[in-house]
Amino acid sequence: MLLKSRLILSILLTFSILSTASAQVKLKTGIWRGILKNESKHELPFNFEVSNVAGHQQIAIINGAEHYKVPDVTTKGDSVFVKMPLFDSEFRLKLVDANLSGNWIRHLGDHDSALPFSAAPNTSWRFLKDPQKPAFNVTGRWAAVFGEGTDGRDELVGEFKQTGNKLTGTFLSTTGDYRYLEGSVSGDRLYLSCFDGCHAFLFTAKITSDKVITDGENYSGYSAFTKWTAIKNANAKLPDAYSLTALKPGFKKIAFTFPDINGHKVSLSDARFKNKVVIVQILGSWCPNCMDETNFIINSGYYKKYHAKGVEVIGLAYERTADFKKSQKTLAQLNDHFKIPYPLLITGFTPSKGDPMKSLPALADFKGFPTTIIIDKKGNVRKIHTGFNGPGTGEHYTEFVVEFDKLTEDLLAEKG
Known part of the structure; x- marks a missing residue:
């Protein structure tokens, strides 16, 4: 009887310990x-x-x-x-x-x-628990300058929406946007941040007036730092995304052969791409704007709508390592996440500035990721789009979708 009682007590104690341990690892x-x-x-x-x-x-x-x-x-x-x-x-x-x-x-x-x-x-505030009353409202479009000097200077477009203390928005650049930024305005100070699993951004600045932002600081990741300023300008805009990247003089086509994530060679000259409109997506699994573009192709209905009409898509991946197996692992994760229905090729080149041009020698230059090459039914490169402004950019994203659909429709209407 004593042995049985001890056994029951031991079981109860073990259950109690396990229950306590389980409770300790539950997040609120x-x-x-x-x-x-x-x-x-x-x-x-x-x-x-x-x-x-x-x-x-x-x-x-x-x-x-x-x-x-x-x-x-x-x-x-x-x-x-x-x-x-x-x-x-x-x-x-x-x-x-x-x-x-x-x-x-x-x-x-x-x-x-x-x-x-x-x-x-139990903490819903982001920057300040009790922010001061805003001295200004920064809602609108801004011409922003990041960096200093001739080489380090970059012109961007800021899009902000302020409701009371709450501030949301993004910055648009020639290679994409800074995605969804969120923060607040307190007194004459501006605060914005974003974390998406890849990039970690912090923006602070002083609002001098309804039309001027000064003393801006941008921290990115472990150690990157850039100064910035901005002037309100409803007409601020970036260069045409189709004007930034081109083929070398005398070239009309591109050519490549790379293995897909299963190791099977895929070439642009394969029969499946003949007499088709082909979208070549230059991307990296490390690139948030590339993920926005992938999401657009797959989840907005673009691929489902146009693949049936004669559009093929190929993803050319430039990973942070030239090691095939390591690239294969990260791209398999990407493939599984989006359920990508088109070939995703491992180029073996890294995202270093000149590597995409080494792998695609017909390119005259390369500005950044993502870059999208649009090829007509005859195999000629008709357009090259630099960057991607995703859904965080609001009307800019909407305008891109309408424009890209029209371009696709026009190319499909042409004879092969």
Whole structure:
């Protein structure tokens, strides 16, 4: 009887310990405030929501209108591991007194980069808990200048929407946009940030008047820093995205043969592409704007609509390593995430400035990722589009979709 009682007590104690351990590794549901800290100790804040889905916890990173779902959340003891769906990055954390602390780690091919991270639950504010009354409203379009000097100067377009203290928006550049930025205006100070699993951005500035922003600072990732200023200009715009990249004189076509993620060789001269309109997507799994473009091709209905009419798409991937197996791993993750129905080729070249031109020698230059080459039914390059302004840019994205659909329709109407 005594032995039986001890056995029952032991079972109850074990169950109690397991139940307590299980409770300790459960994250509090609701809105959290996370902070990444860069090399200069500047804090980059963002919010995320923890929820229970089918008995499993997952998070959604909040940037303006975007709630980026991250379902891969696992726990072990007091450790919490969060693997980002894209960009080959992860969080390795400890749960202490309901708070999280640890590191965000990016796997960059030949090395890892880590930023300290901490987070607190039940915190919905991003920059300031009690911001001051805004001195100005910055809603509108701005001509922004990033960097200094001749070589380091870059002209961008800022698009902001301010409601009270809350501020959302983005910056558009010739190679894409800064995606969904969120922050606040307090007094005469502007604060914006974004975290998407690849890029970590922090923007601060002084608002001098309704039309002038000065003393801007932009921190990106571990150590990148750029000064910026802006002047309100409703007519601010970027160069035509179809005018920035071209073929060398005398060239009308491009040619390539690369293995797909399964190792099978795919060539632009293959029969499946003959007499077809072909969209060549130059991308990298590390590139958020490339992910926006991929999402457009697949999930906006573009591929489903036009593939049946005679459009083929090929993705040429330039990964951070020339190692085929490492590239294969990251691209398989990308392929699984988007359920990509078209060939995704591993070029074996990295995103270094000259590498895309080495792999596609007919290109006269290359500005950045993504770049999209549009080929007609005769195999001639008709257009080259540099960059991609995604849904975070609002009307700019809408205008692109309408324009790209029309271009596709026009090319399909031509004879092969």
